[in-house]
Amino acid sequence: MDFTIDKATQARLERVHELGKNYIRPLGLECDRLGRPLPPEHDYFKMLHKMGMGRTRWRPKKPGEPEKKKDTNKPGNTRSTLLVSEEMSYWDRGVAVSGPSPGLGEGPLIAMGTEEQKERFLGPFINPDRPRWAAFAMTEPGAGSDVAGIRTRCVKDGKHWILNGNKSFSGASSRADWILVWATIDPALGRDGHRAFIVEKGTPGLGNFHIEKKTGIKGYESTSFVMSDCRVPEENLVGGEEYYTGGKGFKGAMKTFNSTRPMIAAMAVGMARAAVDEAMRFARDNDLLGDVRVRDRLERMHRKVKMCRLLTFKAAWLADHQMPNIVEASMCKALAPQVGMEAASLGMELLGLVGGRGDHLIEKLYRDMKAMDIVEGTGQIQRVVMARQLVGFPN
Ligand SMILES: Cc1cc2nc3c(=O)[nH]c(=O)nc-3n(C[C@H](O)[C@H](O)[C@H](O)COP(=O)(O)OP(=O)(O)OC[C@H]3O[C@@H](n4cnc5c(N)ncnc54)[C@H](O)[C@@H]3O)c2cc1C
Structure with missing residues (x-):
């Protein structure tokens, strides 16, 4: 293992150090004192947006472009990402992860979504016109570690799915353009019954957002919400129906x-x-x-x-x-x-x-x-x- 830090990472760390000292730490202390995260319209988020932060790593495929093969001889640079995360959290972990971004919803959408879904939901994060957030909601009041036990139901109704259930501790969901929500067609099926949906802001039946009063990490929004006969278009089933075979x-x-x-x-x-x-x-x-x-x-x-x-x-x-x-x-x-x-x-x-x-x-x-x-x-x-x-x- 090579422990040297390349020049580009070093430069990023120096920038994060300045950002941390001047913004992340003071804002983290302020959020802790006030007991709430920064509002989405806060100048700090506008500044991050101007700095080019909060963008998706996803890029659309050009027409006719073949599937990219991973070059297994070329090492990636996960360590560089970890070093930057470590430095951001040194100053304040809540504020560090509160910035505009597609958040935890991005990974499953890239891994499971169709190209059309990625274009629709990650496209606006390539060069966002304003600070934008997306969210991920798996946890429920009765299902945390045992994610296979989620109870949020999804039932097909013509060209829609109807979602009913409660989600909790979902990061940034009250400010998110969309939330990647996990539901089940039948709890008795366990993992095989799981389906993921993109539930867009303003969808009828999505509401009752409540920011949790956590012990710490107050700079980061963790939110409960309710879906009550929430009608989601069938195009928003992540990956389409064919994706869900054999517990995939x-x-x-x-x-x-x-x-x-x-x-x-x-x-x-x-x-x-x-x-x-x-x-x-x-x-x-x-x-x-x-x-x-x-x-x-x-x-x-x-x-x-x-x-x-x-x-x-x-x-x-x-x-x-x-x-x-x-x-x-x-x-x-x-x-x-x-x-x-x-x-x-x-x-x-x-x-x-x-x-x-x-x-x-x-x-x-x-x-x-x-x-x-x-x-x-x-x-x-x-x-x-x-x-x-x-x-x-x-x-
Ligand atoms: C700051 C924060 C941010 C979060 N963000 C998100 C988010 O964005 N989206 C989202 O979906 N969720 C989010 N969560 C929820 C998080 O994923 C759950 O809190 C976590 O999975 C634990 O679930 P639980 O709290 O229900 O605890 P439980 O699963 O009820 O566990 C209670 C205790 O039992 C132990 N336990 C449970 N099962 C076992 C086992 N099989 N063997 C041994 N011990 C066991 C646990 O370790 C724990 O100590 C967030 C939580 C926090 C605190």
Whole structure:
């Protein structure tokens, strides 16, 4: 593995550093104080839009263009993306992921959608005329880790599908142009019954948006909503009916999750680094570094964060070289949030009463960190995934 950072990535990291110091951190603290995310019309989003952020990675196929073959000899650059995510989250993870973008809906739409659907729904994100968001909604009040247990029903009615159900904790869905919603034709079919739909903003029956009051990560909108006899045109069934043979639909969603786990781990590494830096600063400013126990605990924490970083690099390196990374992806996702929580907890102990006041960055990181253990597969679920691979734990 090569640990050098190429010039382009270095330049990106320097730009993110400036953005983080001047905008992401101060806005994150403001959102935390006010207990809500930035509104979609906020100047920060206009600035990101002007900077060219929030665009889709999808590009339309030119007429007659053959299917692109992946060049398996050319390594990708996942590590560069992870480094940028880590740096953004160092400043504030909520604001870092709140920017306009096709969000988590983009991956499954690229993996499963027809060319026409990609054109319609990702096309506006190629060169967006304004800050735009899209969203992904799988989780329901009774189905989180066990995504196979979703209860939102979809029933075909002529040229439409009728959707009924509740979704929760869907990122940015109240401001989204469209939401990629997962539903089932019959809960008894489990994964084979799953269908994904693009539900567009303003569709009759889509409503009751409620932004959740989370423990932390307040800079990022997590929303519940209801679909009540929500009529979705048949063209919005992602991939068309023929796609859903032999449980392919569910696999489409899972494939996306596998590739995003190292990203969440990298974000947790960034937040853990911030906690260690702040704890170190507090210890130095308050003459705590003379105590050998404090020095020892800080050094141990620093070492653990580095270890997590190396694990995320390994998962990225395997992905970049088209090698299976399922164990490493779960390993770094399971470990980095735990280490982040430990780092924030150590910071709180050093802070003492100052932490108890509730207005210190470390106290905020202490609340922010838990979400990283939950999103995109909890720590326990990652351990189940690893146990299946390593010791044949049953499915
Ligand atoms: C900040 C944030 C953003 C989110 N964004 C989105 C989004 O954009 N779209 C979306 O669809 N969802 C989103 N979610 C929801 C997230 O995916 C779920 O919270 C997550 O899947 C866990 O589900 P749950 O909270 O219902 O917990 P449950 O699944 O009810 O789990 C409760 C506890 O039981 C444990 N557990 C469950 N099953 C097992 C098992 N088989 N073995 C061992 N332990 C188990 C879990 O680890 C957990 O500790 C978001 C959540 C958060 C916190």
